[in-house]
Each structure stands twice: as C-alpha cells, then as structure tokens.
Amino acid sequence: MILASASPLSLTLTTGAALAYAVSAVGASRLGARTVRVAVRLAWLLHGVVLAWNLFGAEPRFGFAPALSVTTWLVAAVYAIESHVYPLLQTRWTLSALGAVAVLLAALFPGAPLHANASPWLPLHWALGIASYGLFGVAVVHAWFMTRTEARIRHAADPHSGMPLLTMERLTFRFVGAGFILLSATLLVGILFEKQLYGSAAPLKWDHKTAFSILSWLAFAILLVGRARFGWRGKRAVRVLYIGSGLLLLAYVGSRFVMEIILGRSV
16 A cells, blocks of 8 residues: 555545545435536546556556556446437446545555566557456446346336347447457467566466466357357356456456555565
C-alpha cells in the first residue's frame, strides 16, 4: 500500500471519481435521470484522467489494482456506448459501484514503478492484454445480464432488460471472439519477445501467469468451438465463459496480487 506517496492531484482526482461513481450508484432513486447521467460521465472522465496520470505521469506505476481499474474503465466505456442504443439497459448501479471500488483500490495499491529502460514491446504487450481483459469483462457483464433476463422470463416476470435477449447473446459472443483474438495476440507477443520483454533467456517462461493465461485461452477456444460446432448457449456457454474469465483474472491480477500483497515484492 503506497497511498502516502500519491500526489495531491492524483488523490484529488481519485476522490472526485469515487464520489461521482457513488452518486450515480446510490442516487438513482433520489436524483433525476439527467443528474445521474452527468455523474456517470464525470466519474468516467475523472477515472480516465487518473489512469493516464498514474500510467504516464512523473512516476508511472502498474500492478494488479491498476489492471482492474483499467478493465473497469473499459467496461464502463462500452456500457456508455450501448446505453445510447438501448436506454433501458440497467447495469449502471453495478458498474458505478465497481468503478468506485476499482479507482479507490488502485489508489491504495498503485503497483510497482515502471522502469524507464523497459522494452518497446512491453507497452504493446500490456495494451493487448488490458484490452482483452476489458472485452472479456464486457462479455461477463452481458452474460450475467443475459442470465438474469432469462430467469425473469422463465418466471413470467418483466425482464426489463432494454435489449432483446438474442441481441444480448449475440453481442456477448462477439465480445468473446474479439477478446480471444486480442488474448491470442498477447500470448504470441509474449512468446516471441519473451527475452526482450522480461530478460528471460528461455523462449517461454513457465510461471503461474503463463500457465493461467494458456488455460484461459484454451477455455475460450473450447467455448468458441463449442458454440460454432455444437451450438452451445445458455448456462453451459455462460459457465465456460465464467471459467475462462476466472482463469484469465488469475493470470495477471492474481499473480500480481500474490507478489505485491502476500509476498510483498515489487517485481
């Protein structure tokens, strides 16, 4: 935990983003819809500024909490776009609560300093990995929402989803497909440029991060093949999606959490 080393500007932006997220999360029933929309947009904007400041500022850092923060920010960005197409899509409370937690967690645990002499391939490797995290995060949110909508329809209740169920399912697996492509590219860059990225003499460094990444890649590959070849859908497909996403979360976030928090190591 390095909260004391954070700059006053970073703390101010973090506090503002968390408060804006909190207003949009708990004030929906008391405030007008316009006020809530303004709070969401302000929170997302401040969140993005915090991320840019911490990643490209005077002392850039990265770790498990910033990775979660970037993922949440990307998921919120996709939701903002979709909410213009489907105004009744009701995931604002959940995403706002996650956003508040993520931005505060990144302030408490900013991660290790980034070395100035890092490989030029490292930003590409991280960008691909973070983007895949974001896409799979969006897919998980859609899958959860799809499961809830199906349950309400089954019990003859008003689904109140704002998005047709088949459209939601189609979007879910489009995000899975796009995330799978980026995850494949991430693994490929990591394998081809392992020595340049991390100074390893071996062509592939077999550690927990690599093992969980490959296991998640296999889970998503099975999901996509099962859907294309055998028409998987519903609970079976969602279950495999959750398994793959859980393995992917353990790959970087889990391994960095163990290193930074449990073992107390910065690298």
